[in-house]
Amino acid sequence: MQPYSALSVIWNGLTGQRDWSRQWRDREPKSAYDVIVVGGGGHGLATAYYLAKNHGIRRVAVLERGLIGQGNAGRNTTIVRSNYMLPGNREFYEHTLKLWEGLSHDLNYNLMFSQRGHMALHFDPAGRDAFARRYNTLRMTGSDGRWLRRDEVRARAPYLNWSPDARFPIEGAFVQERAGTARHDALVWGLARAADARGVQIVQNCEVTGFIREAGEIVGVETSRGEIRAPKVALCVAGSTGPLAARAGLKKLPLETHKLQAFVTEPLKPIVHTVVSSAQEGLFYLSQSDKGGLVFGGEIDGHPSYAQRGGPRIYSEVMEKAVALMPWISRVRILRQWAGVMDMSMDGAPFISTTRVPGLYFNAGWNYGGFKATPASGWCYAHTIAKDEPHELNAAFSLDRFARGAMLDEEASGPTPRLH
Amino acid sequence: MRLACPFCGLRDEGEFAYEGPVMDWPALDARPAKWVDAVYLRDQPRGETRELWRHHLGCGSLLEVVRNNVTHEVASVGHADPAETRALKVRVR
Numbered sequence: 001m002q003p004y005s006a007l008s009v010i011w012n013g014l015t016g017q018r019d020w021s022r023q024w025r026d027r028e029p030k031s032a033y034d035v036i037v038v039g040g041g042g043h044g045l046a047t048a049y050y051l052a053k054n055h056g057i058r059r060v061a062v063l064e065r066g067l068i069g070q071g072n073a074g075r076n077t078t079i080v081r082s083n084y085m086l087p088g089n090r091e092f093y094e095h096t097l098k099l100w101e102g103l104s105h106d107l108n109y110n111l112m113f114s115q116r117g118h119m120a121l122h123f124d125p126a127g128r129d130a131f132a133r134r135y136n137t138l139r140m141t142g143s144d145g146r147w148l149r150r151d152e153v154r155a156r157a158p159y160l161n162w163s164p165d166a167r168f169p170i171e172g173a174f175v176q177e178r179a180g181t182a183r184h185d186a187l188v189w190g191l192a193r194a195a196d197a198r199g200v201q202i203v204q205n206c207e208v209t210g211f212i213r214e215a216g217e218i219v220g221v222e223t224s225r226g227e228i229r230a231p232k233v234a235l236c237v238a239g240s241t242g243p244l245a246a247r248a249g250l251k252k253l254p255l256e257t258h259k260l261q262a263f264v265t266e267p268l269k270p271i272v273h274t275v276v277s278s279a280q281e282g283l284f285y286l287s288q289s290d291k292g293g294l295v296f297g298g299e300i301d302g303h304p305s306y307a308q309r310g311g312p313r314i315y316s317e318v319m320e321k322a323v324a325l326m327p328w329i330s331r332v333r334i335l336r337q338w339a340g341v342m343d344m345s346m347d348g349a350p351f352i353s354t355t356r357v358p359g360l361y362f363n364a365g366w367n368y369g370g371f372k373a374t375p376a377s378g379w380c381y382a383h384t385i386a387k388d389e390p391h392e393l394n395a396a397f398s399l400d401r402f403a404r405g406a407m408l409d410e411e412a413s414g415p416t417p418r419l420h
Numbered sequence: 421m422r423l424a425c426p427f428c429g430l431r432d433e434g435e436f437a438y439e440g441p442v443m444d445w446p447a448l449d450a451r452p453a454k455w456v457d458a459v460y461l462r463d464q465p466r467g468e469t470r471e472l473w474r475h476h477l478g479c480g481s482l483l484e485v486v487r488n489n490v491t492h493e494v495a496s497v498g499h500a501d502p503a504e505t506r507a508l509k510v511r512v513r
Binding site: 241242243245246251252253254255256257302303304305306307311313346402403415416418 | 421432433434437438440453456457459460461462463464465466469471473489490491492
């Protein structure tokens with residue numbers, strides 16, 4: 001791997017940019033590996049990277065049905081935060097934020113990770129109290145969180161609706177200063193480049209169509225490009241988890257597949273300097289990308305779907321929330337609207353787990369919080385695959401937690417996936 | 421997506437709420453493990469599915485919808501309880 005540095009940028013700038021090498025190689029599949037990671041999204045690539053880096057397992061293949069980073073890795077709203085409260089979630093998401101803080105250097109790739117702060121607005125005393133409990137928990141467990149009064153929020157975010165007749169008068173906000181945004185395509189390519197440099201083979205246009213079993217164990221996969229064998233097969237295909245896991249013998253799963261929309265406006269001059277979120281009348285979150293577009297979204301469409309497109313009901317709901325919070329946004333044009341397909345789990349928490357099928361490992365159920373989790377998801381999944389048991393950071397994310405009554409229901413909305 | 425409510429007619433999906441898959445619930449005195457599976461585990465159909473929807477911003481009926489979850493084509497909408505359909509027919513006549 002050609003290391004990137006200020007010197008290499010200057011040198012190539014002076015010599016006509018001719019001296020750059022390929023960032024990673026698109027490989028032909030071999031007949032056998034030590035580990036097959038199914039799915040070349042952020043989590044799959046991170047898993048392969050940490051398998052090579054932390055556990056010295058280099059005969060690793062990442063099999064991707066299409067092109068890497070074209071699923072949910074390229075469809076999210078790029079927000080990174082760790083303001084989760086429940087034990088299990090708390091440690092895991094703090095670990096992911098800590099990994100993010102060093103990841104650009106670790107990968108030698110500029111992920112444009114910008115710790116611009118995440119501001120969760122509240123509108124009434126009940127909202128303030130609920131957030132106070134959450135952010136006090138953050139402070140007591142080694143993270144950061146702070147309450148901003150109305151005038152402090154107004155100083156940071158004069159663009160919000162401060163008029164006396166605002167539909168939702170803002171009372172204050174809780175801010176996590178270490179949270180922020182990152183460039184999602186850079187994450188995918190940075191992980192691919194670093195994994196490739198450590199011997200991981202990335203195979204694109206290679207769809208897994210079935211699984212090879214011997215004596216009840218999974219010993220490889222059937223793909224659109226032939227059979228590939230490995231003693232360990234790791235699923236990492238959020239959005240397609242159900243159908244693929246069924247072929248591997250896991251017919252029933254604690255998740256439903258839903259779609260979530262996101263929107264981006266035409267580029268504007270810098271105006272929104274933090275991530276802003278609101279849980280009033282349903283979820284809403286917005287940030288401004290480095291290109292200037294306002295990137296925002298709301299709730300899932302609410303019914304199971306594998307269509308990577310959204311319906312007009314959520315479209316209008318999200319626009320109403322945007323205009324209620326910042327009326328000037330009604331004059332900004334929407335540039336693009338899209339949807340991603342996601343695993344909504346029964347308690348709103350993910351799975352990084354061994355399974356009852358020997359040789360099969362399971363990573364899924366990220367609801368709509370998967371982007372921020374990418375580094376720690378790969379880190380913990382790699383550990384689970386290499387050691388055949390979960391790390392203490394992902395022990396709570398087991399597939400069988402429901403039978404033990406150990407749900408991780410951050411939203412307290414019960415076994416109803418569309419409400420998480 | 422629009423659903424044809426048997427009582428109200430063709431309405432936008434925004435009037436309806438998805439209530440979960442049509443499934444057989446275990447007997448009330450079944451083993452706890454059966455209930456854990458029923459409450460927390462789901463089949464993973466890709467394509468045509470049988471679902472329960474409630475017309476919560478309309479007549480309030482609980483509906484059984486046969487729908488394709490890839491194309492969003494709706495094959496049929498009827499009352500989840502067949503007795504409701506029969507009662508409705510009698511009244512209309």
